[in-house]
Amino acid sequence: MSNVDWIVMCGFIGFVVIYGTWKSRNVSDIDTYLRAGRTSRWWLVALSIMATQASAITFLSTPGQAYVDGMRFLQFYLGLPIAMIILSITAVPLYNKLNVFTAYEFLEKRFDLKNRMLGSALFLTQRGLAAGFTIYAPSLILSVLLGWEMNFTIIIVGVMVILYTTVGGTVAVNKTHFLQMIIVTVGMFAAFFVLMSLLPEDVSFIDAAYVAGKMGKLNAIDFTFDLSNRYTFWSGIIGGTFLMLSYFGTDQSQVQRYLAGSSIKQSRLALLTNGLVKVPMQFIILFIGAMVFVFFQFVTPPLFFNPVEEAKVKSGVYGLEYLEIEQEYSELHSIKQDELKELITSIHSGDNEQVNSKTQNIVENQKRADELKSQAIEIIKKSDPKADSNDTNYIFLTFIINFLPIGFVGLLIAAILSASMSSTSAELNALASTTVIDFYKRLIKKDADDKKYLKVSKLATVFWGIYAIVFALFAKELGSLVEAVNILGSLVYGTILGIFLTAFYMKKVSGTPTFIAAVIAELLIIYCYLFTDIPFLWYNVIGCLIVVVGAFLLSKFFNFTTA
């Protein structure tokens, strides 16, 4: 990375930290620290909601996902706008009316203490781990850029985030999100236009789209109903709606964002804006990934995108074997490049027979390339069983570092880093809120003054930061980051959503049957994850339905006191 890039990156990160600290310098009470005093406008809340969900993971892993698997991941977000509408109608007025600090306070008001504790404990477990992933993502960047040990990088970045978050609070988090989303959006579009300019002169934007489409990378919508297929229209619209309802309606890291809205109107407008913007935004990010794939059809990509693992295997006893595969991969790539140019010529001339024949050849060669890559991964694993054998997260990063012009590299990495930092700070802030409001204030010290709660909130932020760092140290074993986070969420979101839906809509069901059904649902979801092949998006539906139906049946057939 050039000096200019370093200056841009450090300048921006430094500015964000100083800006966040400056904006939060007057925070002296718990309400401002946790809910920004409920004074935020809809556009600020909307940007904060988007920035919280779109962390560095989104910008690192999602394009890589499109490169490897095509754009079908888009369907994961189809349920989001529906969830935004439902939450605007139900959750927003309810949380506002009850004037809660956390979503779980509502569960005690509606049911009892044990449901509140279960909801908040599930949130703390899941979100604490997810915060680990959010710290892991930028650490990945630094370790590749600077050649540092990943674990060392995780600790350095984690400590930086903890410092920033502890000083910041919700006020700073929301304000910096605004700045960061602008930079991230600019960076994203800059990456796209530079990418387009780097394609060969005779390959237009439409040609690139055709190449991606013919190679199966523009598969944005698939109406096939197939339970074994992770991303289809149906899993997205049904499972995705349940997941998004749970994430935005019951996950404190998001609820806290719109609790900061100055009125019901402001909170609703923020959620609906997210509903309008999120799907196109994901489409653009995935499309960039598909275009990176096209770019690497004309520029030979590394056989394996993780340079650290590749260097290790090359210098080991299997180095020769790996180099032979690399040689074959490179030769195959040259053949494929010629075929692609012929395909584009055929498309221009409108010769459909030629187009089909060339497409078939290219797809065959791509399959062979994928086989070679699988063999290379086998060698990497043989060489070091503990090696990180998934390079999805390194694909976009490789493109940024090696092909973006001076200045843009620094801008993009600063954007990714700062987005990640603010996402983490929002998560740590929410974890601290739940710890303080649902546990400390509720169970330990009910009548302390504001300063005491503020102090405990800051201590809780530090605690969860350390917890997240420890988890981040193990994150590299879990494959693609973005999927791992969503799988993790799906393990608990269905159950939490079931508890909330029962609370919202089943007035005759009391706390105890809901609690029993929730425990059974969580155990069954863990069973599904460990022993079945059911795609994870369906866990949200299954968990939710078990809680709702279970609570209803238990209260119907057994004698529980109605709350």
Add this chain to the structure above:
Amino acid sequence: MNNENKLKNSEDSPPPIFNSWNKLYALVFMSLVSMIILFYLFTKAFE
């Protein structure tokens, strides 16, 4: 910690456009339907 004085909430407060929340919800829903159709056509066009 009590912040009730700051509540400025009215269920009846209309959105800045359409003057009706239901119409705004319909807009968000219809934009989703339009996007699904467009993305499906996009998938098929370059398949």
